Amino acid sequence: MASNLVSYIAQMLTPDMIARIAAALGLDSSKVQGAVAAAVPAVLAGLTGVASQPGGAQKIADTAKQQGGSLDNLMGMLAGGDQTSLAQSGSQIISSLFGAKDGSALANAIGGASGIDQRASGSLLATLAPLVMGGLARQSGGDLSANGIAGLLASQKDNIAAALPAGVREMLGGTGLLGSLGSLGASAQSAAASATQAANQAARSATASAAAASATSQRAAAAAAPASSRNWLYWVIAALVLAGLLFYLFGRPGEKVVPQAAAPEQVTPQAATPEPNLTVGGIDVGQQVRDGLASLQTTLAGVTDAASATAALPKLEDVSTGLDKVTGVAGQLSAEQKAALGALVTPMMSTLNGLFDKVLAIPGVSDILKPTIDGLKTKLAALSA
Template sequence: MAINLPSLVSQLITPDLINRIAAAVGIDPALAQKLVNAAIPAVLGAFASEASNPDGAKSISDLISNQDPNMLDNLISGLKSGNAGALASGAGVLSSLLGNEGLGQLSSVLGQATGASQQAASSVLGLVGPAVVGAISNQSPENWQDGAAVANLFEGEKKAIASALPASLAAALNDSGFLQGFESAVSGAFKTTTSTLGSAAGAATSTLNPQPVPPRVQPTPSAPPPAQPSGGSMTWLYLVIAIVIVAGIAWYIWHKRQEAAPAPASSGQIETPVSPTSLG
């Protein structure tokens, strides 16, 4: 049954520890966090690679069986007291399994993948290595008491380890030979991650370079209908028309009366009366 070793190891390395190792190494806490996040699955991947062959699995079983149960606690106490040399002793846990050359190569790959120096990566491995051993030793002995138990343990942890590995780091570790016997699990996770990143990149490209959208054709506005006079305007119109009609009729009647009236006598003519004498 898988126990998710990446998660268990992460729980042992608290944010306070990360800040302390950052101060001891002289790097930014954010970079220290990045290194730890990458180092945990990297070390577990190296252990899983060793566990894929009988001799390597037995070496891991012996390492855990012979390790001081208080090793991680002593290392943490040393860091809290400002003893950066405690990290060197922690790195010895990994060198006993991978050899000095293997430890140096793992530090180099880890540093290149995270943008940190090889020295900083080596110091972080000095904390992560004992944390991995401590997390395994905290499990039931049936998970690590012999080579077969260790092989079964890491066989069940391959998926969790592969999922925790950043894609670029997984490829670098695979190229360096740290994931021998572990390639199928890592390549599957790497393909999934690559596909996800590719989809995201495609979406981003589509967003940054959208297809041209034809301009929207606006309908030609029709001529507005003539304004209809309001009810009040119509009333005034009718009233004016009526006044005009009445005025016209009145003028017509007055004009006819003037034509029918007799013309007055001219002021320049005097009518002479006829006398009776002139008639006789």
């Protein structure tokens, strides 16, 4: 059984396969790559929801039996350019398992997350459906029973949820297709909340115990000192204080005791110069850049292999689109605003370039992300200039 079903299916779809699909749809390969990264976990998430319904697992198992033995043929059809037959088979699968309403919702969510229109996303979904079912069958370990398929999908919930883009999750949230994944997320949140509560309680208990121990030690030390010693010590301290006061008042000839001057009024430090307003043409350029830089760091840090690179591509393209908007209005910025914008970008360039190089050195990642990363480097260098 595959350790990660999403990765297994994504790895079948090589850059050459993606290019063929893109050519058939008349789209840019990078957009199709992003759409595939959204479509594979979205279909698997939908199958997980179907499997949780009465009779759903059996329907999936029956469909998988039809596709599993011919997976090599399906891949051959895609490689050979016979996508029409593949898409026709996929349309029947989508209709049978999800119905027209949920099938349309899947296509809309995939298109919305990747920026392609509904017609193209529907065709892509139909093309990928037989391959997803074939991969599911191949990784079932030979158990194509309803229980076997349900068990496989249940074991992959975490991987599916992790690969599902946030935009797809939001768009499918009201359909019921993600009900099974949603319950898993709620359980995880509950467990995390319980753990946090327990940790806080432990910290409070430790603090209370330490305070009690300190108080006990002080009382014990006080009790250990003889009463007569304590009384003698009080008299000595009082005499020393009185002697010091008398010397201060009368023991310094030539000096007058003057009332202490009032403390000078505290001067409030001057506030730092505020950052210039970077809103131009209705676009908050500064916030757009900050959000983009933060998203870049988070997304790049999560890329560890080809599958995670495929999942990261739509997010990197979103950042690139945001930078395009900034570049489009940069000519309207004043010299002061341009300097402030450069001050936002320049300190981050070293970190980001290191992340770019690290990601592109991972086997299989460069073919997926290099065009997008090269574009990001160019745009960021222009903004930091």
